Amino acid sequence: MKVLLYFEGQNVIGKSGIGRALSHQKRALASMGIDYTLDPKDTDYDILHINTYGPKSLRLVRKAKRLGKKVVFHAHSTEEDFRNSFIGSNQLAPLFKKWLVSLYQQADHLITPTPYSKKLLQGYGLSQPIAAISNGIDLKKYYPDENKEAAFRKYFNLSETQKVVICVGLFFERKGILDFIEIAKKMPEYTFIWFGDVPMISIPANIRRAVKKAHPDNVLFPGYINGDLIEGAYSGADLFFFPSYEETEGIVVLEALASQQQVLLRNIPVYGGWMNDRVNCYMGENNQEFEQLIRKLANHQLPNLSMAGFKTAQEKSITQIGEELKSVYQAVLDLPYDHQVYAKVTK
Known part of the structure; x- marks a missing residue:
């Protein structure tokens, strides 16, 4: 064959x-x-x-x-x-x-x-x-590594106590990028980092504007980064927040699960049967819920479901x-x- x-x-x-x-x-x-x-x-x-x-x-x-x-x-x-x-x-x-x-x-x-x-x-x-x-998912690639996490924090000049929320995806409205920015505006004490990019000429003007200048200082768009830095970000951040409205799977979700990271998702049909709210992840319906969940998760006020999420990654x-x-x-x-x-x- x-x-x-x-x-x-x-x-x-x-x-x-x-x-x-x-x-x-x-x-x-x-x-x-x-x-x-x-x-x-x-x-x-x-x-x-x-x-x-x-x-x-x-x-x-x-x-x-x-x-x-x-x-x-x-x-x-x-x-x-x-x-x-x-x-x-x-x-x-x-x-x-x-x-x-x-x-x-x-x-x-x-x-x-x-x-x-x-x-x-x-x-x-x-x-x-x-x-x-x-x-x-390549489990070995995303397994937590202290050296990678330290490199991530150093690259973005983050203190040990700085709360960090990350997302990975293209600059598409359906990925929830505008919601990501709006929530960050209400949480200036947190650092929000969106990894990924797309040719700017190919996306609508409102998304280009939001990425280039219409976002608060606590939102970072470092572009596409691979290797140790992104792997360190997955496990070294306080939360992986993926507010996408539509996916056929969401491979970045698998990467976050493999990193043994806490995961917050929008409650959409694609996760049916493998991602379950309050079991191996947390889910929200709107920005108000997301903000509340981010604060509680980053401050360890909810059960940590990262190992249950890791088991899901192992199955894939x-x-x-x-x-x-x-x-x-x-x-x-x-x-x-x-x-x-x-x-x-x-x-």
Whole structure:
């Protein structure tokens, strides 16, 4: 078995969760001893596992079909999580959905990160079998490390007692970035740090303005940072606060859980079945609730759920994801192309 992993647009979305998902796929396949290539010119493969949805992705799918290869499409994206992102995304969302459906329909099997996103795809009328497989997490990479935490505090000139709330994500309205800033305004004694970036020309003017200048001094936007600093931030902050309105999974949530960090989320459907309020995380509905929870969590006035969250991350380790991917690949190779027969056999 050999798999061609394909990712289009590294320079645009390579720093996003989808980009990290590809890295996890490589690790997962290696852990299972599955041979893979990243070269789209290589025709010596059995399965095309495609992660993106641009014109080059479509051409590669068509080429794979001509060559008689099986196609697995990783459905990271939906109409719902496309909205409130780039300039014009809401107006383009219906067309984007049609484009996604036209691509996804060509796959022999679909993979999507959560049961929630699987339900969305089924609502699109897609008939292929769909496996809900987490993007996974590298547990060793995010395990708490005192040296990394010290480096994080030193880089941002934070005292040992300074309360720090972090978030990681692109500069999208749907990620809750405006709420993050509004809450920070009411808590000037806390430092709020939003890691991540996106080309400024691609996002609406109000988001650009908020990131560049319309935010209080206690909000920092250091851009995209990887390695020891971000890993130290995950475990060295007082709280990971992710106010996103829509996700297909939220790989940064897995990173925070793996870091044994306290996690505060917006209560949205994607977390159903794996993130539970007051069990392995805390959840809020609005900014008033978020502010109250942030204060209580940062001051240790609520039970610490970080180890319960870590157990959730352990269930989504790279090795576990590798086993699940291998099962899908084997099913794709073993079963007939006819989607109706295929769905019946794998139901």
